[in-house]
Each structure stands twice: as structure tokens, then as C-alpha cells.
Amino acid sequence: MNASLPLTATFNAVPSEKALMPFVSVENMMRLVHRVGLEQMLREIAEVIEGNFLRWESFDKTARIPAHSADGVIELMPTADRDTYGFKYVNGHPKNMREGLQTVTAFGLLADMHTGYPVLLSEMTMLTALRTAAMSALAAKHLAPKGARVMAMIGNGAQSEFQAVAFKAICGIEEVRLWDIDPRATAKCARNLQGHGLTVVPCATAEEAILGAQVITTATADKRLATILTDNMVGAGVHLNAVGGDSPGKTELARDILLRSDIFVEFPPQTRIEGEIQQLSxxxxxxxxxxxxxxRKPGRTDAAQITLFDSVGFAIEDFSALTYVLAKARETGLYDLLDMIADPDDPRDLFGMLMRAKP
Amino acid sequence: MNASLPLTATFNAVPSEKALMPFVSVENMMRLVHRVGLEQMLREIAEVIEGNFLRWESFDKTARIPAHSADGVIELMPTADRDTYGFKYVNGHPKNMREGLQTVTAFGLLADMHTGYPVLLSEMTMLTALRTAAMSALAAKHLAPKGARVMAMIGNGAQSEFQAVAFKAICGIEEVRLWDIDPRATAKCARNLQGHGLTVVPCATAEEAILGAQVITTATADKRLATILTDNMVGAGVHLNAVGGDSPGKTELARDILLRSDIFVEFPPQTRIEGEIQQLSxxxxxxxxxxxxxxRKPGRTDAAQITLFDSVGFAIEDFSALTYVLAKARETGLYDLLDMIADPDDPRDLFGMLMRAKP
Structure with a gap:
């Protein structure tokens, strides 16, 4: 850690109650995870997502709004129900890792649809890792073969351990088989998973990693049309959890695998652009x-079927995670208050508020 | 002011430098205005907007992304150039005023396009009032009749004083004639404008307010198709600065006025939906x-012409205001630092960062 920047945060103004917005910092998010317990929190986030997926039609839905550059993408992901508005800001910059930066950082916000006032600002780099893993495991709960106990984890970056723990907590996975193009990533992942109640098997090749796995999770971060899994690697009966293919030009699976799979997606207008299925008509x-x-629709219908969850991440998942965090933050007090909203006593008197603040 | 909520903000973690994001609170924004000087700040924001309008084609542009409810609208307004990404969150809830809340609240963010990391979070309720007024005055500088000295201010709410001061600072307006459907709003506006070097004339009717005015500014907040100005009220040679008509179903001018005017807009795909011109084909x-x-195009071409700036507010104006504030915040130190970005030493080791934070 580096503390060369001074922490100038001081709140010596006394704004009105309405002007203050709860803020969950990275520090408080980590405290919250440990207060609740990681596996419990993953289960609870999955439950909130499941509840919101059950009332899918009550949400305003839109494909995320991207700003692309040569280096990556910045996206806004809004959604709303009748009472609550939420959005996430998230970037994806694969080259960041080489510069010692996170590939994905994020924050999110909730607001009251009836007043437009924000009610929560939260870090979401950590929370996105949690909700993505919870979402993957929730999908697998509905799609993976019964009694699945072994998961191959292809790509051992920032998302990998969260996936492994979520699949243990939610799907009963007992063994994870790790492979990454960079053996140091595999070593890091294996080290981090010690003590989490999983059998962890680092592997030298992707082929070795998928041996005996009923679930194959791919979570790589290359911004290109990559083929992490080729057609001959995927046998009958597995569940594919494809997490890494999540923007135009970024896929992980050979097209032939898709053609043999039954494909499940979050929000088709977004997945057609961003997911593995961008390779298909x-x-x-x-x-x-x-x-x-x-x-309303069948999930897995027979043991030999290949199911594919073509995960790209959808706004309702972030909305779910944020509403969960807001409730937990209120319960635990693990938040700060930000002086974010100018709120004069007379709402028409913004100018007077400014002038009265003159030193 | 009400201080019943405890200020729990304490930053006892020591995150890395990259993890900390500058935050300009309402308190610091007001300090910045007084440090720079209100008129000077309005002039400088207008200059930054003007500079960015000169390189209009270098920006990614999109109409804002709204979430409508029965009570109002919440919008995201993103834009980006090659290096910098910005967006504003803003709501519009006309009924808020009756509940003692701001009709419009806002905040904004800047990020680095090359890394996706946020570089500024700022309150924008105050800043939007400043940039809207600066934008109006900038447009009038190019469109109003030469030597305009008198402005009618129709609607004396939260935006009105900012408009008056900006038109003084940027266009040389010397007299403002005030009218509002609520005389208390007019009284508030007149009181606030004392000592700002303007002749202020409260008026009993809209007709009286526009007497002798070369510029007519309308800034009312009703969410309906209102007719604040009727056709017979607008004579030859005036400049109309229509600020209040800014969402579907919310206009202020009689259609016949539009048909007699030369109409100038920010970003047509957005203004066609939100502006006065939603009344036209x-x-x-x-x-x-x-x-x-x-x-590239003429502005005002003769003295008898009616020019209309159909202002709805565009993302590049917010981007301009935010980049200005970022520079000024760095210069003055008027910001706090937020622990917003989870930034582990090894970017692939988000999970390890979380586990090492275990109490």
C-alpha cells in the first residue's frame, strides 16, 4: 500500500440530512464481506438476484451504454423498477494489468425514483466480483448436471477465486481444477483458495483442467476473439459458464462449441452484441x-446436453447487489456520508445558499 | 440546516494512491466559487465550453439516457473525447419543490479513457446551475442583438439568479426584469440579486417583464406543455433564451413563436425529443x-430577426464544467479523497486483498 497522497477528507460543513448520501468505500465493503461471511454474502446476493429475475418484467431494461477507445471500454449500466433507480459505472481495460492496474473497476449508485435523490454510492470493483460469481453459480444451480462436484477454472485472474467459492457455497462444487496461460496466476489462485474447503488442483494444460469436470468456467480477459476452449475439449453433459467473453470482439469459445450447446443468456439485446453468441447469426x-x-422455460433437460451460460453481466444483477449492500450498510453502519446534494432550505434558493456560504 | 445525521466519515484505511479519487463536495464547490469569484467562474466555464464547442467533432455524442417515472426523470449524460470520459447524473422532479426538495440535483464524474479509472467525482447541483447559465450567456453572446442591455427573466426559481449574473458577466446585461407565477419567487430573486451590480425590476405580469427587453429568458419548471410566452408577446429583434423546456412534454413557448424564430440548438437528436422544437415537425x-x-454558419444576421436558443443542456457542457473543476480543485486543494477503487498490489489479486483485510 502507498500512502503518499494526503487524506484531506474532512467534513467541517454541516449539510442537511437530505444532502448527505451514504457511501460504501472499498474498506467498508471488505469489512461488510467479513462481517457477513464471504460464502453467506455470495448466497444472499444470489438470492436477491434470483428474486429480481423472478420479477424481470418489472424492470426498465437497456443494453449498456459503452464508450470505446483503443485501450478498452467504459460503460454505464442503468436499470430501474417503479421505486428504485440504479446504475453501475464499469471499465474494461485488459492492458491495465501490465501497468499494475485493475482490468475492471466499478462503482454504482441507487436513487429514489420518486424524488431523483441518490440514496447510495458504493464501490463496485469488489462488489462486481461478488455479484458476477453469485450470478454464475445461480445460473449453474439451474443448468449444471445434478451432482456436479468438479469445476474447471480456465483463467485464474481476479474473478477466479470468487467463482470457485461461489460454486462451492451455492452449487456444492468440491474440487476446482485451475489453468491459466500464466502459471503465476494459477499459483496465486491456488494459494488464495487454501483454507476455503475446496480441493484445488493446479493443472499444466487446459485439457488437464477439464478432465472429469462437470462445470467449465472460462474467465479470461483478452480483448480479442480468442479460443480458450476448442470444440474437441468439450464433451457431453457439461455446463459451460463463459464469463470472459463480454464485449464486441472479445470471446473465448470456439464457434462449434456454441452450435452443440443450449445457450442461456441474461438480456438478449446486450448478449448478442457482447457475448459468445456474437459469433452466431x-x-x-x-x-x-x-x-x-x-x-416458464426448461433449463437442462437431459444428462448429455451441453448447457452454456453466456454471461456478460446485466444491470439487474448490479441493481440487486446494490440494494443488498444498502440494506446491509444501514444494518451495520458500515458507510460514510457524503455531502453530495446541494439542498437549500428553500429549494428555489440555490443562489442564496451559495451566497450565504461566502467566507 | 439540519445536522441530525451523524457524520461518520472516517478514513482509517490507507489505500493506495490509485485507489483514491478526488471528490468535490457541495461545500468545496461553494468555496471554489467564492475563491475564483462568481462572475469570473461563469466567464471561465463559458470559455471552456466555447473551446470544446470549437472541437465539437472530436467528441462521442449521444442523446441522454432517461428513466421516466410518474414523478419525473433520472438521466445519464455521457460523452468522451480521445483522452477523457465524463458523465452527469441528473434528475428532474418538478413536484419535489412542494416537498422541500430540489427539482434538479446532479453529480458528475470524469475518468481516464486510457485506463478507465475515475479521476473526479463532483457535486453538480450547484455546478449545473453555473454551467447552464454560462451556456445561455455564451449562446446569447453569439445570437443576441448588439448592445442588448435589458433581460426579462420569466421564472424566478433556482436557475434565475445564475442566469442574471452570467448575462451581466458575459453579455453586458445591466437590467433584469423579473416575473414568476409565484410573487415569492420574484421577491427571493430580487433580494438575492442585490449587490450584484444589476438594476433589478420585479414585475407584476410577464407582459410587463418583457417591456424593453432585448433578451427574454424563460426558466420555469412545470412538467407540462405550458405556454409561458404567447405569440403576441414576442416582438421583432429579440433573443429568446428558452431554458425550461427540456424534456418530452415540457415546453414553455407558443408554437407560433417558434415558427417566427431562427432556432439554434445544442445537439439536434436530443433537442428534437426534449426541446421547444418537440412541438415542430x-x-x-x-x-x-x-x-x-x-x-461555419451565421448566427444573427439582422436586427429584426428573432433568435431562439432552444437550450436543453448537453453532455459536452457538463464535461467542460467538470474538466474546469478538476483543474481548479487540483490548484486549490478544495477536494476530499474517496476510497473508491479497489486496487490490490497485484491487479489479479483482488481476492487476496479482500482476504488480507480480514479483521
Whole structure:
């Protein structure tokens, strides 16, 4: 850690109650995880997501709004129900890792639809890792073969340990088999997973990692059309949890695998652009996961079927994670208050408020 | 002011430098205004906007992304150039005023396009009032009749004093004539403008307010198709600065006035939806203001012409205000630092960072 910047944060003004917005910092998010317990928090976030997927039609939905550059993408992901508005800011810059920066950073906000006033600002780099893992495990709970106990984890970066722990907590996975193009990432992942109640098997090749796995999770970060899994590597009956292919030009699976799979997605208009299925024709059949969760469409129908959750991350998942964090922050007091909203006594008197603040 | 909420903000973690994001609170924004001087700050923001309008084509532009409810709207307004990304969150809830809340609150963010890391979070309720007034005065500088000295101010709410001071600082307006449907708003506006070097004339009717005015500014907040100005009230040669009509179903001017005016707009795809011109056919000719500023299109061409700036507020104006504030915040130190970005020493080791934080 580096503390060369002075912490100038002092709140010597006394704004009105309405002007103050709860803020969950990285520090408080980490405290919250340990207060609740990591596995418990993953389970609870998955439950909130599941509840919101059950009322999918009550949300305003839109594909995320991207700003692309040569180096990566910055995206806004808004959604709202009748009472609450939420959005996440998230970037994806694969080259960041070489500069010692996070590939993905994020923060999010909730607001009251009836007043437009923000009610929560939260870090979401940590929270996105949690909700992505919870979402993957929730999908697998509905799609993976019964009794799945072994997961291959292809790509051992920042998301990998969260996936492993979520699949243990939510799906009963007992063994994770690790592979990454960089053996140091595998070593880091294996080290981090010690003491979490999983059998951890570092592997020398992707082929070795998928041996005996009923679930294959891919979470790599290259911004290109990569083929992390080739067609001959994927046998009958597995569940594929494809996490890394999540923007135009960024995929992980050979097209032939997709053609043999039953494909489940979050929000088709977004996944068609960003997911593995960008490799397929725009009318290739896919099933919306919420319909499986709601019992409207079948999930896995036979043991030999290959199911694919083409995960790109959707706004309702972030909304779910943020509403969970807001409730927990209120319960635990693990938040700061930010002087974010100018709130004069007379709402028409913003100018007077400014002038009265003159030193 | 009400201080019943405890200020729990304490930053006892010591995150890395990259993890800390400058935050300009309402308190610091007001300090900054007084440090720079209100008129000087309005002039400087107008200059930054003008500079960015001159390089209009170097920005990614999109109409704002709204979430509507029965009570109002919440919007995201993103834009980016090659190096910098910015967005504003803003709401518009006309009924808020009756509940003692601001009709419009806002905050904004800047990020580095090359890394995706946020570099500034700022309150923008106050800053939006400043940039809206600076933008109006900048447009009038290019469109109002030469030697304009008198402005009618129709609608004396939160935006009105900022408009009056900006028109003094940037356009040489000497007299403002005030009218509002609520005489208390007019009294408040007149009181606030004392000592700002303007002749202030409260008026009993809109007709009286526009007597002798070369510029007519409308800034009312009703969310409906209102007719604040009727056709017979607007004579030849005036400049209309229509600020209040800024969302679908919310306009202020009689359609006949529009038909007699030369209309100047910020970003046509947005203004066609939100501005006064939502009353006209989608192909009604309008001029983009940036082309006037860049000398590509004429602005006012004769003294009898009615010019109309159909202002709805565009993302590049917020981007301009935010980049200005970032520079000034760095210069003055008027900011706090927020622990917003989880930034482990090894970027792939988010999980390790979380586990090492275990109490």
C-alpha cells in the first residue's frame, strides 16, 4: 500500500440530512464481506438476484451504454423498477494489468425514483466480483448436471477465486481444477483458495483442467476473439459458464462449441452484441435465464446436453447487489456520508445558499 | 440546516494512491466559487465550453439516457473525447419543490479513457446551475442583438439568479426584469440579486417583464406543455433564451413563436425529443450552435430577426464544467479523497486483498 497522497477528507460543513448520501468505500465493503461471511454474502446476493429475475418484467431494461477507445471500454449500466433507480459505472481495460492496474473497476449508485435523490454510492470493483460469481453459480444451480462436484477454472485472474467459492457455497462444487496461460496466476489462485474447503488442483494444460469436470468456467480477459476452449475439449453433459467473453470482439469459445450447446443468456439485446453468441447469426435461438428461473422455460433437460451460460453481466444483477449492500450498510453502519446534494432550505434558493456560504 | 445525521466519515484505511479519487463536495464547490469569484467562474466555464464547442467533432455524442417515472426523470449524460470520459447524473422532479426538495440535483464524474479509472467525482447541483447559465450567456453572446442591455427573466426559481449574473458577466446585461407565477419567487430573486451590480425590476405580469427587453429568458419548471410566452408577446429583434423546456412534454413557448424564430440548438437528436422544437415537425430547420461559434454558419444576421436558443443542456457542457473543476480543485486543494477503487498490489489479486483485510 502507498500512502503518499494526503487524506484531506474532512467534513467541517454541516449539510442537511437530505444532502448527505451514504457511501460504501472499498474498506467498508471488505469489512461488510467479513462481517457477513464471504460464502453467506455470495448466497444472499444470489438470492436477491434470483428474486429480481423472478420479477424481470418489472424492470426498465437497456443494453449498456459503452464508450470505446483503443485501450478498452467504459460503460454505464442503468436499470430501474417503479421505486428504485440504479446504475453501475464499469471499465474494461485488459492492458491495465501490465501497468499494475485493475482490468475492471466499478462503482454504482441507487436513487429514489420518486424524488431523483441518490440514496447510495458504493464501490463496485469488489462488489462486481461478488455479484458476477453469485450470478454464475445461480445460473449453474439451474443448468449444471445434478451432482456436479468438479469445476474447471480456465483463467485464474481476479474473478477466479470468487467463482470457485461461489460454486462451492451455492452449487456444492468440491474440487476446482485451475489453468491459466500464466502459471503465476494459477499459483496465486491456488494459494488464495487454501483454507476455503475446496480441493484445488493446479493443472499444466487446459485439457488437464477439464478432465472429469462437470462445470467449465472460462474467465479470461483478452480483448480479442480468442479460443480458450476448442470444440474437441468439450464433451457431453457439461455446463459451460463463459464469463470472459463480454464485449464486441472479445470471446473465448470456439464457434462449434456454441452450435452443440443450449445457450442461456441474461438480456438478449446486450448478449448478442457482447457475448459468445456474437459469433452466431442474430436469430440463433437462445433462452433467457429469467424464464428458466421463473419456471416458464426448461433449463437442462437431459444428462448429455451441453448447457452454456453466456454471461456478460446485466444491470439487474448490479441493481440487486446494490440494494443488498444498502440494506446491509444501514444494518451495520458500515458507510460514510457524503455531502453530495446541494439542498437549500428553500429549494428555489440555490443562489442564496451559495451566497450565504461566502467566507 | 439540519445536522441530525451523524457524520461518520472516517478514513482509517490507507489505500493506495490509485485507489483514491478526488471528490468535490457541495461545500468545496461553494468555496471554489467564492475563491475564483462568481462572475469570473461563469466567464471561465463559458470559455471552456466555447473551446470544446470549437472541437465539437472530436467528441462521442449521444442523446441522454432517461428513466421516466410518474414523478419525473433520472438521466445519464455521457460523452468522451480521445483522452477523457465524463458523465452527469441528473434528475428532474418538478413536484419535489412542494416537498422541500430540489427539482434538479446532479453529480458528475470524469475518468481516464486510457485506463478507465475515475479521476473526479463532483457535486453538480450547484455546478449545473453555473454551467447552464454560462451556456445561455455564451449562446446569447453569439445570437443576441448588439448592445442588448435589458433581460426579462420569466421564472424566478433556482436557475434565475445564475442566469442574471452570467448575462451581466458575459453579455453586458445591466437590467433584469423579473416575473414568476409565484410573487415569492420574484421577491427571493430580487433580494438575492442585490449587490450584484444589476438594476433589478420585479414585475407584476410577464407582459410587463418583457417591456424593453432585448433578451427574454424563460426558466420555469412545470412538467407540462405550458405556454409561458404567447405569440403576441414576442416582438421583432429579440433573443429568446428558452431554458425550461427540456424534456418530452415540457415546453414553455407558443408554437407560433417558434415558427417566427431562427432556432439554434445544442445537439439536434436530443433537442428534437426534449426541446421547444418537440412541438415542430422532425425536419424543421435548426442550426447547431457549435457551427455558429466555429464560424461555419451565421448566427444573427439582422436586427429584426428573432433568435431562439432552444437550450436543453448537453453532455459536452457538463464535461467542460467538470474538466474546469478538476483543474481548479487540483490548484486549490478544495477536494476530499474517496476510497473508491479497489486496487490490490497485484491487479489479479483482488481476492487476496479482500482476504488480507480480514479483521
Amino acid at each position: 442474430p436469430d440463433h435461438p437462445v433462452t433467457e435465464l429469467w424464464e428458466v428461473i421463473a419456471g | 422532425p425536419d424543421h430547420p435548426v442550426t447547431e450552435l457549435w457551427e455558429v461559434i466555429a464560424g
